[in-house]
Amino acid sequence: MTRDDPLLDQIVRLLDVRLLDPLEVLLEGDDAVDALRQLVRLRARGWASAIRGDDDTTATMAMARLIATLYPGDGPFDPPADWWATPLGQTMARRLGHPWFASIPYATAGAMLGITRQGVHDLVKRGRLPRHPDGGVPSEAVRDRLRALSDSQDPPGDSDDQ
Structure with a gap:
């Protein structure tokens, strides 16, 4: 993690906990999960940059994809x-x-x-x-x-x- 970018750190942490850790359990520690962790860290920088960027459409789409992936559900997203x-x-x-x-x-x-x-x-x-x-x-x-x-x-x- 970066320690100087809280948004990036949160995105990486949530993806680790909600997606990659369960996948690692299912795949019994397969090395492919380590490769996915590296890919997620690389892509997370781009998502954080897009969310902060000047293009509203790109930012909205990046946030929508993250929210849909990290907080799936049948109803609208209504966080605590x-x-x-x-x-x-x-x-x-x-x-x-x-x-x-x-x-x-x-x-x-x-x-x-x-x-x-x-x-x-x-x-x-x-x-x-x-x-x-x-x-x-x-x-x-x-x-x-x-x-x-x-x-x-x-x-x-x-x-x-x-």
């Missing part, structure tokens, strides 16, 4: 609140907002912003975040707020958000 604090979660929140829901609950918005549900409620009450007509807040508004906070170099949980 603490996932949004991870490097992949924070990158996705800034890049896309919530990828499958236009309206997100205050608790999810808070997790994405790094503040409490009450902090989101206060932002809505003060007009700093809009309320979604279906309840909660628009995912794109959370994304836009994260982008604005990134641009201003303030942390998402600055004193204005508390």
Whole structure:
């Protein structure tokens, strides 16, 4: 792992745990798994770069492929609140907002912003975040707020958000 790239480290770690370790068990330690580990590490650098890159379509597709592979399921991807604090979660929140829901609950918005549900409620009450007509807040508004906070170099949980 790189130790200086948390996003890359998370991608590699998740692929190791969710895909390669089980494959190693099934194949009884076959050397082919070591070759796959090396390939995954090489490709993970490209995925992390694509996710951070300037091309929104490429970034979205890279994140979608990773999410579909790492978190398979029959329903839409709806990670637990603490996932949004991870490097992949924070990158996705800034890049896309919530990828499958236009309206997100205050608790999810808070997790994405790094503040409490009450902090989101206060932002809505003060007009700093809009309320979604279906309840909660628009995912794109959370994304836009994260982008604005990134641009201003303030942390998402600055004193204005508390």
